[in-house]
Amino acid sequence: MLSAQRRTYRPLHDFGGWGLRWGMNSRNARAYTTTGSTAVVLSLRDASEVYLGVDDEQGLLDALSHRGIV
Numbered sequence: 001m002l003s004a005q006r007r008t009y010r011p012l013h014d015f016g017g018w019g020l021r022w023g024m025n026s027r028n029a030r031a032y033t034t035t036g037s038t039a040v041v042l043s044l045r046d047a048s049e050v051y052l053g054v055d056d057e058q059g060l061l062d063a064l065s066h067r068g069i070v
Helices: 011-015 057-066
Strands: 003-008 019-022 029-033 038-043 049-052
Touching: 003 057, 011 019, 011 029, 038 057
Parallel strands: 029 049
Antiparallel strands: 003 038, 019 029, 038 049
């Protein structure tokens, strides 16, 4: 993993809705979301992205940072 950040996105436009989704428009991205329009986005070494919709975005970012993952 190269980085993790909080990002606003458009679930319907970018992924066709909520749930377990793959990027639309040839994007190399996956989304695991249930509600809302913000997520923690993990940018991976292979240039793909994973959007994680969680209740506590800052808590996830802190946990990743604390463990030296990002």
